[in-house]
Amino acid sequence: MSLVGKKPIEIPKGVKVQVKDGVVLVEGPKGKLSYTLSPRIKSEVKDNQVIVTRCADSKRDKSMHGLSRALIYNMVFGVDQGYKKELEVIGTGYKVQVQGETLNMNLGYSHPVSFPIPEGIKIEAPKQNQLVVTGIDKEKVGGTAAEIRAVCPPEPYKGKGIRYLGEHVKKKVGKAQATAK
The missing domain is CATH 3.90.930.12 (Ribosomal protein L6)
Incomplete structure (x- = not known):
């Protein structure tokens, strides 16, 4: 079995x-x-x-x-009980806010990024740099959180971007520091 x-x-x-x-x-x-x-x-x-x-x-x-x-x-x-995924937005001037059925994100691009909230999913922004995705369907909650993270994934030099709460981003040494040794 x-x-x-x-x-x-x-x-x-x-x-x-x-x-x-x-x-x-x-x-x-x-x-x-x-x-x-x-x-x-x-x-x-x-x-x-x-x-x-x-x-x-x-x-x-x-x-x-x-x-x-x-x-x-x-x-x-x-x-x-439902499912919940928490995301954090790290970066100077990076902000997120929920307006109706749309998640608006300022992520350092020349324009704000709009993300339509799928049916059956609830997204809250308790702080400007924090997101909570909740719902009853585990696959939809995880998929929506992954799509939001993919808009601006964390970069390896400064760690700026959207990441899961508690996710560790392995940082690389910059070019100037690598050649100075």
């Missing part, structure tokens, strides 16, 4: 999980999510747990078994 796939998923209080025609529906206090299972993967709800099983033992079925279990777990966790 798959190491991940054989573990049952505990359903927390306030979360409802239904399996109908190969589609897993998860509903909780933060919202609703659905996932279509592979035809070779089966899922059922028993005793406040979700159990994921597979039809055969081929390598592809084993990998889909673990993947399906992990995605269903992420859905259950997301509708119960």
